[in-house]
Amino acid sequence: MSSTRSTITFNDVSFEWADGTVALEHLSGSLNQGRTGLVGDNGAGKSTLLRLVAGLLTPTSGHVVTTGDVGYLPQTITLERDASVADLLGISGTLAALRAIESGDVDARHFDAVGDDWEIETRVDEALGEIGFGAGELDRRVGELSGGEAMLIAIAGLRIRRSPITLLDEPTNNLAREAREKLAGLVASWPGTLVIVSHDTELLDRMDQTAELHSGRLTLFGGPYSAWQEHLELEQGAAVQAARTAEQTLKAEKRQRIEAEAKLARRERTGRKAQLSGGIPRIVAGNLARKAQASAGSMRTSLDARTDAAQAALDAADARVRDDEAIHLTLPDPEVPRSRRIAELRGTNRTVVIQGPERVALVGANGVGKTTLLEDLRLRRESPGGRVGGRLFVDHVGYLPQRLDGLDEHASAVGNIHAVASGMTTGEIRNQLARLLLRGDSVERPVSTLSGGQRFRVCLARLLLAEPPAQLLVFDEPTNNLDIRTVNQLVDALRDYRGALLVVSHDYAFLTRLGLDVVLELGSDGTLDDVPGLPV
Structure with a gap:
């Protein structure tokens, strides 16, 4: 280092x-x-x-x-x-300069672009080799x-x-x-x-x-995170207790204030009776009344100060307690009977049928074709060679792509929803987006300026607001870009969904909580095998 x-x-x-x-x-x-x-x-x-x-x-x-x-x-x-792969590596400029020099171009700008990095190709070969790629793939x-x-x-x-x-x-x-x-x-x-x-x-x-x-x-x-989370929980526990104590103190101060007012009112009535009875000379009664008023004013000032201090302490304590707002995901009921054939996934060794409201997860190494299988299935197209693919038996399918690239980048969240829900008013769309914690100016900004989690919510809203509701939800890496709390809420929503579910995910912690019926692994040779080691 x-x-x-x-x-x-x-x-x-x-x-x-x-x-x-x-x-x-x-x-x-x-x-x-x-x-x-x-x-x-x-x-x-x-x-x-x-x-x-x-x-x-x-x-x-x-x-x-x-x-x-x-x-x-x-x-x-x-x-x-x-x-290109070279662009992803951040070496396209250096590589182009090296290739120009090797071809005989001695322009000074090429040497400036290379600098001291003459061994870049060797280091690239080593780096790509570690992740299973070769230098011949730089132009992919x-x-x-x-x-x-x-x-x-x-x-x-x-x-x-x-x-x-x-x-x-x-x-x-x-x-x-x-x-x-x-x-x-x-x-x-x-x-x-x-x-x-x-x-x-x-x-x-x-x-x-x-x-x-x-x-x-x-x-x-x-x-690390787990230690921080434990610290935060302890801190929040103490903050909640402090807020409760401050609230009780404020209630006590308000109660004393009420009791003091009642006591002052009784004292004032007693003094007035004595004055009316003539038992006390008027000048003496007046002095006593002025002293009583001054005493009452001083008491009220003191009590008000104590009440204000208790209120300030409660406000400060409440400020330390997090009020983390939850999104409210309510997925529509597509009324899928258990006998209904939804889809089939075809591997080189077997065909798996998704029937009724079954929950199926598809896992496998990067590059084996999981996303391609989902897209072939969604678009109802035959895969090249007919080796690996699928078939749909229902009309209404909701698809959440891995790259979240189905949005109009220049349109707002509201505009993107209008494109698939033309029967809804702008106000209705804004209300629905608010349930996903997208509100205010964020729903009118171009989606290109939104965070990954916010983009996910726009994509999810497009699925949820579709009519008629999807009989099959197909999610490709749905936890990408989501904060941990939102992942938990997504799990709760999907567990309540009554349609069929097909999920591709590398997030095993997420998958184990979905109540899956089947977990399949797609191999590099196109085989579909059960994964008994992943809890369902």
Whole structure:
């Protein structure tokens, strides 16, 4: 690891989108040398923060200070379907310059582009070899790769660059189990400063420290995710207890205030009776009344101050208690009978029938063709050679693609929903999006400016608002870009869904909670085999 400490410092950083939407406001803090897991709910601004550090965005006010060059992996890397493997590796410019020099072009700009990196091809060969690729594939396009393959290649490219600071935004998206293990090995020895945004708790537990972006504040904890979560639970437990105590104190102060008013009222009535009876000279009675009024005013001031202090203490205690709002996913009932044939999946060794409201998971290594199988099934097309494919027996299918690339990037969330639900008014669409915690200006912004989790919610809304409801939901890596709490809520919603479900996912923790009926593994030879080791 480099002896020079690489740090990231945020000095009163604020950022607003072009439409005036505030993404970050007066944020300060620092991320230090080592491996940091950056966590926070979807929409908290994690990806925006990384783009500010990478220099892709400029703060509206304040400053981001980095000590060293920055390498950056965006979570949307797999959407760049026309990019080449060389582009993913970040070496296309250097490689083109090398090839020009080798062909005899001695233009000085080629030598400037290469710099001291004459061994780049050797290092690329080694890096690609570690993840099962060869140098002869540098010109392949991202659209020809699986999402997991594209992600691994991009990460390998950042290793090749050896930047003092590296930012990875959801690097385990689309990665199969064995690929995640390779990434874990890379992370363990990653030099310099590494910041990872992820919902993968296993990866987050390999970090040296955990940073959280919550309610516009960046806080740093000196330990991995599980230790931070335990700390947060203890902290929240203490905050809840403090809020309860403050609430009881406020009630007691209000009760004393009421009792004091009653006592003062009785004293005033007694003094008035004495004055009316003539038992006390008028001048004496007047002095006593003025003293009583002064005493009452002083008592009221004191009681009001104590009540105000108790209210302030309660407000402060409540502010420390998190009110994490939950999304409310209600999937429609497609009324699928158990005897209804829904679909069949055809491998080279067998055909598996999905019948009634069955729940089926499909797993397998990156690049074996899981996504291709889903797309062939959805589009009702025969796969080349007729080896691996599927067949649908129902008309209404909801499909959530792995790359979330079915959206109109220039249209808003509302506009994207209008395209599939023309019978709904804008107000009705906004209400439905609000149930998914998409509200305010975010529903009118182009979806290209939304976080991965927000994009997911727009895609999910398109499925949920379709009429008639889907008899089969097909999800390709649905937990990509979702924060951990939203994954839990998605599980709850899918467990209540009454239609058939076909899920491709490398997130085994997610799959084990879905109440699956069948888990199938697609092999590189096109075979479909049961996976008895994964709980269902």
